[in-house]
Amino acid sequence: MEVPILKQGHYLIASIQSALTDADLSQLREALIERVGKFRARGVIVDVTALDVMDSFAVRTLRDIAHMARLRGAETVIVGIQPEVAFAMVQLGLTLKGVSTALDLEEGLLFLDQQAKLRVERGTGRIDRG
Amino acid sequence: MAAKGKDPSPVQDALAQPESTAVLLRELVAHLRQNRTQLREEWARRITRAQLLTAMTEEEIFAEATSVYDNYVEALETGTFEALQAYARNLSERIIPRGVETHEVVGIVLLLRDVLARSLFGKYHEDFDKLNRILDAYEPAANRIANTVAVGFVQERERIIRQQQEAIRELSTPVLQVRERLLILPIIGVIDPQRARQLTEQLLRAIRTNRAKVVVIDITGVAAMDSNVANHLVQTVEASRLLGATVIVTGLSPEIAQTLVTIGVDLSEMATVGDLQGGIEEAERLLGYKVLPLEEVTPKA
Numbered sequence: 001m002e003v004p005i006l007k008q009g010h011y012l013i014a015s016i017q018s019a020l021t022d023a024d025l026s027q028l029r030e031a032l033i034e035r036v037g038k039f040r041a042r043g044v045i046v047d048v049t050a051l052d053v054m055d056s057f058a059v060r061t062l063r064d065i066a067h068m069a070r071l072r073g074a075e076t077v078i079v080g081i082q083p084e085v086a087f088a089m090v091q092l093g094l095t096l097k098g099v100s101t102a103l104d105l106e107e108g109l110l111f112l113d114q115q116a117k118l119r120v121e122r123g124t125g126r127i128d129r130g
Numbered sequence: 131m132a133a134k135g136k137d138p139s140p141v142q143d144a145l146a147q148p149e150s151t152a153v154l155l156r157e158l159v160a161h162l163r164q165n166r167t168q169l170r171e172e173w174a175r176r177i178t179r180a181q182l183l184t185a186m187t188e189e190e191i192f193a194e195a196t197s198v199y200d201n202y203v204e205a206l207e208t209g210t211f212e213a214l215q216a217y218a219r220n221l222s223e224r225i226i227p228r229g230v231e232t233h234e235v236v237g238i239v240l241l242l243r244d245v246l247a248r249s250l251f252g253k254y255h256e257d258f259d260k261l262n263r264i265l266d267a268y269e270p271a272a273n274r275i276a277n278t279v280a281v282g283f284v285q286e287r288e289r290i291i292r293q294q295q296e297a298i299r300e301l302s303t304p305v306l307q308v309r310e311r312l313l314i315l316p317i318i319g320v321i322d323p324q325r326a327r328q329l330t331e332q333l334l335r336a337i338r339t340n341r342a343k344v345v346v347i348d349i350t351g352v353a354a355m356d357s358n359v360a361n362h363l364v365q366t367v368e369a370s371r372l373l374g375a376t377v378i379v380t381g382l383s384p385e386i387a388q389t390l391v392t393i394g395v396d397l398s399e400m401a402t403v404g405d406l407q408g409g410i411e412e413a414e415r416l417l418g419y420k421v422l423p424l425e426e427v428t429p430k431a
Contacts, residue, residue: 083334102374
């Protein structure tokens with residue numbers, strides 16, 4: 001089951017529609033990394049709203065995506081983690097430490113915009129947080 | 131086998147015609163139905179004399195007595211107890227809010243059992259063996275009925291208690307929205323694993339519903355901080371972050387701060403501020419709010 005990846009400006013948005021096998025997850029990771037390079041994306045959003053369970057492989061894959069994307073110059077945000085999933089994750093000790101998260105797609109895009117702005121300002125040596 | 135022509139003794143008679151339990155039950159059920167009115171009245175009188183069901187009026191007692199009596203006799207007749215069980219739960223649901231206690235319910239069922247048994251003594255007292263057989267049929271069924279009603283009542287009480295406990299738990303950890311995207315969770319009292327779980331689930335649902343970006347958890351009122359409670363807190367903070375919310379923990383006393391450090395809890399993900407006021411101010415800053423005093427309007431000259 002291939003996950004659809006949309007391009008929105010400088011961002012890539014991967015919307016997971018249903019439960020994924022380990023193979024699907026690995027394929028998603030490869031597809032995203034390839035496209036980050038191909039389109040010189042600045043941000044990646046992975047939307048997991050449709051998942052009502054996430055195992056350790058899924059969490060590890062998301063972490064890998066975030067790390068690899070950052071190596072290629074893109075910031076990753078995981079959005080749409082459900083309350084029950086979040087609870088189960090912390091109980092099992094599966095963390096997304098070092099990976100940005102947001103409530104939903106809208107918040108995720110806002111976050112990426114803010115990050116982009118900060119990067120530009122840092123580049124010009126001026127920080128304006130008016 | 132009875133020899134023909136001889137005068138049959140009562141014992142031989144009994145051996146010659148052993149009735150089945152079903153036949154006996156039918157016989158006694160017929161008797162109980164026939165004398166329904168007076169037996170029911172006798173029962174209601176004994177209930178009042180024993181000062182049971184004081185929370186109910188006489189009319190109410192009579193109405194309930196009628197349906198209990200009918201259900202009792204029907205259970206004896208059919209030998210099945212599902213209908214009785216359903217009736218017992220239904221009855222309990224109605225009378226528990228009225229303040230009826232377990233001993234009262236068990237008491238009235240045993241009184242009915244006694245009233246009916248004595249009525250059977252009265253009818254069959256001249257035929258001791260028949261009486262014995264009748265009681266052999268009656269006793270197990272009557273015991274089962276008393277059991278079914280008592281258990282039904284207790285189960286209903288337990289269900290209500292569980293329901294109330296759940297309601298209390300929900301009330302005691304309110305998640306409050308004080309600004310757009312800002313939630314406050316004041317925790318008061320003892321945190322056991324069950325409450326910690328309920329608290330976390332409630333908070334996560336609230337974060338999603340209110341689209342909160344910042345949560346201030348105040349632990350001023352937390353009774354005791356040990357490694358379990360600390361871990362619950364850390365888990366709550368982590369889970370909130372997964373939903374995109376930042377958590378600020380406030381109300382740490384110097385003792386609790388020391389405890390947390392000693393235990394070795396990972397505080398890197400947890401922002402803390404001394405008191406609730408400071409926490410709310412920090413939260414507002416994070417959200418881009420600034421609170422200013424209203425300016426005085428000076429009249430122009």
